[in-house]
Amino acid sequence: MSYSIRKAVAADFSAIDEFDMFAGDRQEEISRGECFVAVDNEVVVGYLTTARTFYQCPFIAYVQVRDEAQGRGIGTALLTFAEARWPFEKIYTSTEADNLPMLHLLQKRGYAAAGEILFIQNEPELVFCLRR
Numbered sequence: 001m002s003y004s005i006r007k008a009v010a011a012d013f014s015a016i017d018e019f020d021m022f023a024g025d026r027q028e029e030i031s032r033g034e035c036f037v038a039v040d041n042e043v044v045v046g047y048l049t050t051a052r053t054f055y056q057c058p059f060i061a062y063v064q065v066r067d068e069a070q071g072r073g074i075g076t077a078l079l080t081f082a083e084a085r086w087p088f089e090k091i092y093t094s095t096e097a098d099n100l101p102m103l104h105l106l107q108k109r110g111y112a113a114a115g116e117i118l119f120i121q122n123e124p125e126l127v128f129c130l131r132r
């Protein structure tokens with residue numbers, strides 16, 4: 001697959017919203033320049049958003065790949081892209097305790113468990129940190 005990754009622009013919103021499973025929508029993140037998309041043949045197949053700060057550190061808030069495009073390395077490529085953009089010592093992210101694909105992906109990339117947040121979702125939200 002020959003996808004590329006770039007910053008999302010306003011025109012990407014409807015394509016992201018077609019498959020976005022997370023609460024709300026990604027309009028604000030796009031307008032703040034905090035959303036990145038993986039594009040294959042001019043189709044948005046995945047996105048990742050960042051939060052501006054997490055106690056002064058970058059935080060990857062959402063990452064999602066279209067169902068039919070999963071398992072082809074796009075999630076890995078989006079994380080790699082975001083990690084490479086930040087010259088910070090630590091990058092944080094989080095996922096629900098039962099999200100096996102994401103837990104597997106984070107473990108593979110060397111993220112370490114950094115705690116859990118309760119009462120946000122049904123499952124505990126597990127926080128991870130990549131330290132470099």
Ligand SMILES: CC(C)(COP(=O)(O)OP(=O)(O)OC[C@H]1O[C@@H](n2cnc3c(N)ncnc32)[C@H](O)[C@@H]1OP(=O)(O)O)[C@@H](O)C(=O)NCCC(=O)NCCS
Binds near residue numbers: 063108
């Ligand atoms: C998590 C997610 C982004 C991964 O994207 P992806 O493009 O499928 O990821 P990759 O193709 O780079 O695969 C990464 C690893 O996860 C593994 N994986 C993919 N689907 C899996 C599944 N259902 N169960 C277990 N592992 C899985 C892959 O096998 C791969 O590991 P490997 O190289 O050891 O085989 C994708 O599953 C997704 O969009 N999930 C819904 C949204 C979500 O839960 N986001 C995370 C919380 S913010």
